[in-house]
Amino acid sequence: MAAQTWPGDWLRGPLTLAVMRILDDGPTYGYAIATRLEESGFGTIKGGTLYPLLGRLEVAGHVVTRWEQGERGPGRKYFELTPEGRIDLTEKAALWREFARHTAAFIGGTCS
Template sequence: MTTNPWPGEWMRGVLDLCVLAVLAEGRTYGYAVAARLDELGLGTIKGGTLYPLLARLEEAGHVTTHWEAGDGGPGRKYFALTAAGRAALAARADAWRTFAALTTTITSAATAPPAVDAAVDAAVDAAAEPATGAPAGRPPNPQEPR
């Protein structure tokens, strides 16, 4: 597993949504949820974070659980998404997309690459050209046809 590449406050805000999304792929056990999140790029999710979250999702009625005997080892607790969990996933995913788009809009303006800034400046200059058709900042030449 990798380390966590994301700030903790981001993880706290999105982890329940991501866990619901992984569980929407099919029933699975806790370690497999953590491995899948890591595989998808979210980074290492520790058991001390994941299992209490899964318990909260169960208490909220978003997941059901059942135990299965292990092959020569301890049993595993499997988690499956409920209809309420699917509804919560859909609502939260929709809200997240809106929030992410808003955040992108706000931060893009402040962090636009120089090429974008130059294009915006050119568009502003073009809009500021006088009706004579002369480039902004240059007086019209009476010798040029209009």
């Protein structure tokens, strides 16, 4: 079965939270984040979308970065959630769940 392709405007809302959720599990690098997003059903997220998002998280103080030398290849830039990022993730994830419940109820015709 082919992977679902979601409309880009649908991904804009939850993508930042999804990336932060991945980083909540521990530091990792961009390709691993993209792979995990794809495996989780978000589809293929290109670097032109992912890396600017990570940059915005860094500017906001929610992510810190560091370079690690590769064993056999080039180094990798690792991204790590800050304590402030964890707080933001917790708060925004709760708001997102409420928004998603409201949206599903409204679209399903059970909310007026």
